[in-house]
Amino acid sequence: MAVIVHHLLHPPHCSSPLPAFSSSSRPLKSQISCSSSSSVQMDPHNNEGRTKFKAFPYVSAPHRNLMVDLVSTVENRLDSQLLPCTLPPDVQYYQNQSGTGSATLHIRSGHKPSQIDFILGSWIHCELPTGGALNITSLSAYLNPSTDAPNFLFELIQSSPTSLILILDLPPRKDLVLSPDYLRTFYEDTQLDKHRQTLEKIPEVRPYVSSSLYIRSLVSPTAITVRIETEASGQGRMEEVIKGHIDPIAKEVLEIWLDECACGEREVGETERGYLEKRDGLVKSRTIEIDLGSSLPRLFGPEVAERVLGSVREFFTA
Amino acid sequence: MAVIVHHLLHPPHCSSPLPAFSSSSRPLKSQISCSSSSSVQMDPHNNEGRTKFKAFPYVSAPHRNLMVDLVSTVENRLDSQLLPCTLPPDVQYYQNQSGTGSATLHIRSGHKPSQIDFILGSWIHCELPTGGALNITSLSAYLNPSTDAPNFLFELIQSSPTSLILILDLPPRKDLVLSPDYLRTFYEDTQLDKHRQTLEKIPEVRPYVSSSLYIRSLVSPTAITVRIETEASGQGRMEEVIKGHIDPIAKEVLEIWLDECACGEREVGETERGYLEKRDGLVKSRTIEIDLGSSLPRLFGPEVAERVLGSVREFFTA
Numbered sequence: 001m002a003v004i005v006h007h008l009l010h011p012p013h014c015s016s017p018l019p020a021f022s023s024s025s026r027p028l029k030s031q032i033s034c035s036s037s038s039s040v041q042m043d044p045h046n047n048e049g050r051t052k053f054k055a056f057p058y059v060s061a062p063h064r065n066l067m068v069d070l071v072s073t074v075e076n077r078l079d080s081q082l083l084p085c086t087l088p089p090d091v092q093y094y095q096n097q098s099g100t101g102s103a104t105l106h107i108r109s110g111h112k113p114s115q116i117d118f119i120l121g122s123w124i125h126c127e128l129p130t131g132g133a134l135n136i137t138s139l140s141a142y143l144n145p146s147t148d149a150p151n152f153l154f155e156l157i158q159s160s161p162t163s164l165i166l167i168l169d170l171p172p173r174k175d176l177v178l179s180p181d182y183l184r185t186f187y188e189d190t191q192l193d194k195h196r197q198t199l200e201k202i203p204e205v206r207p208y209v210s211s212s213l214y215i216r217s218l219v220s221p222t223a224i225t226v227r228i229e230t231e232a233s234g235q236g237r238m239e240e241v242i243k244g245h246i247d248p249i250a251k252e253v254l255e256i257w258l259d260e261c262a263c264g265e266r267e268v269g270e271t272e273r274g275y276l277e278k279r280d281g282l283v284k285s286r287t288i289e290i291d292l293g294s295s296l297p298r299l300f301g302p303e304v305a306e307r308v309l310g311s312v313r314e315f316f317t318a
Numbered sequence: 319m320a321v322i323v324h325h326l327l328h329p330p331h332c333s334s335p336l337p338a339f340s341s342s343s344r345p346l347k348s349q350i351s352c353s354s355s356s357s358v359q360m361d362p363h364n365n366e367g368r369t370k371f372k373a374f375p376y377v378s379a380p381h382r383n384l385m386v387d388l389v390s391t392v393e394n395r396l397d398s399q400l401l402p403c404t405l406p407p408d409v410q411y412y413q414n415q416s417g418t419g420s421a422t423l424h425i426r427s428g429h430k431p432s433q434i435d436f437i438l439g440s441w442i443h444c445e446l447p448t449g450g451a452l453n454i455t456s457l458s459a460y461l462n463p464s465t466d467a468p469n470f471l472f473e474l475i476q477s478s479p480t481s482l483i484l485i486l487d488l489p490p491r492k493d494l495v496l497s498p499d500y501l502r503t504f505y506e507d508t509q510l511d512k513h514r515q516t517l518e519k520i521p522e523v524r525p526y527v528s529s530s531l532y533i534r535s536l537v538s539p540t541a542i543t544v545r546i547e548t549e550a551s552g553q554g555r556m557e558e559v560i561k562g563h564i565d566p567i568a569k570e571v572l573e574i575w576l577d578e579c580a581c582g583e584r585e586v587g588e589t590e591r592g593y594l595e596k597r598d599g600l601v602k603s604r605t606i607e608i609d610l611g612s613s614l615p616r617l618f619g620p621e622v623a624e625r626v627l628g629s630v631r632e633f634f635t636a
Contacts, residue, residue, distance in 0.1 A: 174493075175492075175493035175495075175496070175597075176531075176532075176535035177493075177532075177535050177536055177597060177600065177601060178493070178596070178597055178600060180532070180600075180604065183531055183532060183535065187531050188531060193531065207525050213494075213501055213505050213506060213511065213539040213540065214494075214495075214498070214501060214539075216539035217494035217495050217501065217539050218495055221531040221532075221534035221535050222531065278496070279493075279495060279496055282495065282496060282498075283495060286498065
């Protein structure tokens with residue numbers, strides 16, 4: 001869900017849209033995967049899209065390494081539960097007409113009886129009319145109504161070498177005010193807030209408030225939504241912040257999500273399931289509407305936008 | 319709801335609890351009151367408590383004037399819908415044993431068919447062991463399940479002449495993710511966020527994040543939760559900020575609440591009403607538990623705390 005991106009970039013040339021995920025190369029089974037049901041063979045035709053996605057070009061080495069590590073971690077752990085990416089090649093990788101923008105998109109659905117709805121990753125690169133470039137990389141994961149556990153959301157939006165927005169959260173799937181046990185289980189007992197507090201202490205870190213009230217409502221009370229400005233800190237500082245702070249925190253939050261959410265077992269009754277189906281459906285359709293629907297046409301032109309949106313809608317409105 | 323206060327003050331001597339509201343002197347009918355049903359005569363025995371409450375001692379003139387104006391505005395508009403304050407005199411005004419802390423509490427319930435559940439105001443003064451004093455003033459309002467419109471919350475927590483926390487919000491009474499129309503009606507169309515943005519631009523203003531995840535979940539996406547630090551800005555700057563910025567914003571937000579929430583008409587079906595009863599009940603009982611239950615005994619000793627809490631519980635668990 002790069003849903004937030006649309007609101008970041010007021011010069012409207014390069015707001016953005018899509019996160020993505022790789023159906024990448026087979027992982028080393030160095031980590032035990034959770035409740036694997038069957039192993040799905042990768043479609044070899046996806047290799048080109050997958051390779052392009054996993055390249056994470058245009059960003060710094062620490063940024064690229066972090067994305068590759070996160071994608072690999074998810075694949076190591078959940079691969080046996082995920083179907084291959086079935087997006088058409090021209091949706092897995094697409095460009096705008098002028099050649100100033102390119103992007104990848106990878107979506108892998110979970111297959112029954114996995115709790116994964118789908119996992120989605122992307123990178124987007126777009127030259128800015130003011131010089132420089134916008135680079136967005138993201139990884140997000142949606143669970144299905146067989147569990148009520150939170151989703152996963154990670155996004156880095158870099159509009160210059162010294163300016164970065166970080167979104168990292170486990171967005172809740174229930175009204176937290178009505179669900180104190182849920183708040184305790186996923187947000188208090190996991191001590192998620194300590195990561196937000198750690199980042200807050202870095203001098204270059206400022207709060208980032210999305211202009212969308214809907215997005216503000218969607219995220220959890222421990223959401224990390226910050227802007228990092230390193231212009232005054234000298235060359236290389238952004239890389240230091242990514243490597244020394246964002247990298248370990250993102251990995252730790254992903255581990256929490258994998259352990260407690262993707263692989264945790266939750267009891268969901270019939271009424272609850274109906275509620276989750278309704279809420280999840282609203283979240284996904286609203287995500288498309290706010291994010292992709294408005295930003296993709298501006299970035300990539302109406303034709304490419306319609307092609308990509310058409311493919312994405314299959315997952316977001318299923 | 320001074321619910322947030324408990325989490326503000328890590329030196330645990332003077333965290334705090336109660337907001338309050340005056341059953342004050344009869345207002346000039348300079349403003350048209352909404353759907354008044356009958357005019358309730360004030361109980362003359364409340365005069366002393368009311369007078370003490372409306373004095374707002376210990377705070378600066380701009381701070382006091384703002385509180386008095388807010389209380390008067392609510393009374394002018396809603397008075398005919400409110401029952402007199404029926405709290406015992408030793409709950410309307412109470413002190414700790416050492417005489418270093420004193421507080422007022424005023425609660426007025428709405429009478430049928432008003433949409434008001436109750437309105438609650440308070441001030442608290444507590445000398446700090448480190449020198450100086452903690453002063454908290456607050457005004458909050460809870461609606462009943464005949465409407466689903468947001469509540470009102472305003473609180474100023476001053477722990478030194480140069481340090482102030484401001485909480486100003488219309489806390490929603492529904493899950494905003496599931497209720498896009500509600501989000502639009504009360505938060506987008508009212509342009510509530512512009513006030514948050516205005517305050518954010520003042521150099522002395524910093525974000526304030528409650529340590530309670532529950533409180534973070536409770537407030538709206540346009541909530542103003544900020545800390546104002548004026549130590550570096552010279553004498554009198556805090557008064558300038560209160561008079562020039564907080565005063566007009568608090569009044570404008572209160573007007574929105576009065577027009578759109580307290581006096582607005584909403585259709586609430588039977589199922590919806592049951593939902594609101596459950597959610598409101600949880601919010602109120604949790605508020606008591608997090609806020610008053612833990613801070614009052616430390617501030618005022620177990621005996622006074624039990625007396626005050628006993629009276630407050632009647633409203634918060636009704």
